[in-house]
Amino acid sequence: MKNPITICLLLFTLLSCKTKEKEITTPEKSPLELGQVNVSTKSMEFFVSDTLYSGWNTFIYNNESQEVHFIMMDLYPEGITIENTKTELLPPFDDGMRYIMENQMDSAMTAFGKIPEWYQKVKFLGGTGLVSPKYTVKSTVYLEPGRYMMECYVKMFNGAWHTSHGMLKEIIVKDEASQLTPPSATANIDISSINGILIKDSLSSGRQVFQTNFIDQKVYENFVGHDVNLVKYDATASLDSLVLWMNWMNPRGLRTPAPIGFTFLGGMNNLPAESKGFFEADLTPGNYILISEVPAADEKRLLYKFSID
Numbered sequence: 001m002k003n004p005i006t007i008c009l010l011l012f013t014l015l016s017c018k019t020k021e022k023e024i025t026t027p028e029k030s031p032l033e034l035g036q037v038n039v040s041t042k043s044m045e046f047f048v049s050d051t052l053y054s055g056w057n058t059f060i061y062n063n064e065s066q067e068v069h070f071i072m073m074d075l076y077p078e079g080i081t082i083e084n085t086k087t088e089l090l091p092p093f094d095d096g097m098r099y100i101m102e103n104q105m106d107s108a109m110t111a112f113g114k115i116p117e118w119y120q121k122v123k124f125l126g127g128t129g130l131v132s133p134k135y136t137v138k139s140t141v142y143l144e145p146g147r148y149m150m151e152c153y154v155k156m157f158n159g160a161w162h163t164s165h166g167m168l169k170e171i172i173v174k175d176e177a178s179q180l181t182p183p184s185a186t187a188n189i190d191i192s193s194i195n196g197i198l199i200k201d202s203l204s205s206g207r208q209v210f211q212t213n214f215i216d217q218k219v220y221e222n223f224v225g226h227d228v229n230l231v232k233y234d235a236t237a238s239l240d241s242l243v244l245w246m247n248w249m250n251p252r253g254l255r256t257p258a259p260i261g262f263t264f265l266g267g268m269n270n271l272p273a274e275s276k277g278f279f280e281a282d283l284t285p286g287n288y289i290l291i292s293e294v295p296a297a298d299e300k301r302l303l304y305k306f307s308i309d
Helices: 004-025 082-101 105-112 117-121 239-245
Strands: 036-041 051-063 072-075 123-127 135-143 146-151 168-177 187-192 196-199 206-214 228-233 262-268 275-283 286-291 303-308
Touching: 072 135, 082 105, 082 117, 082 168, 123 135, 135 262, 196 286, 196 303, 206 228, 206 262, 228 239, 228 275, 239 286, 262 275
Parallel strands: 036 051, 051 168, 187 206
Antiparallel strands: 051 135, 072 123, 072 146, 135 275, 146 168, 187 196, 206 275, 228 262, 228 286, 286 303
């Protein structure tokens, strides 16, 4: 008959083996599997994984550069790659902007007329709003499987696009979905081409999770749809200068330097109609604007002012 000590040792060994077996069969999930996508910019580039999971993903974007940037996620038609972008899409945009800078609008429109037909099939699935230098923002979006271009088309001091200087990265989003579920919102923002931007909840200081509800979507005069950008401003700021700057078709629009007195705190880039995304912000006392990157945003009611006490 076995003594009690031997039995205890056998039980301990069996339990240890089962624990080790459990550890082997349930490995720790990676940040990407959990839907956490870390992105950084030091100059004119995106440092981010080449492959992401589909489903909900939170982009944590650290803008370490000296200029304002954003993230926009473009889902490309099947068969179109970054080489098509570089050879077929960037040249007409580069030429068009050069003509705009030279105040030759007819020539600019002719150049934009050479934008390839496949561009009309690109699907914009969100990203961040504009982000000031040395700021980090969070946005949560739902990504379908496919080939994406992560881009930023803010302009340099000479009017050249950031996309033409390295801020264009091809990313594959695979069929396998992340483990992330969308965050719980503390405030809802409705945005549409008819009613503009509306905040549906009261706001207070501290961390806020904004749910952006895209009621509809349309292509505006600047070839893109409406988005939501959170901007804090001080007493030196001119709201008229911001409205003009948010239209890239203006020679000074989206061009470095950004207008004085404004701090860009992220937001949600273009989404399709009847879809939603989320972004986070730590609201401190002061004056804020939610604004879309469209021509004459104030006239379209795509500018919403609020204050935090």
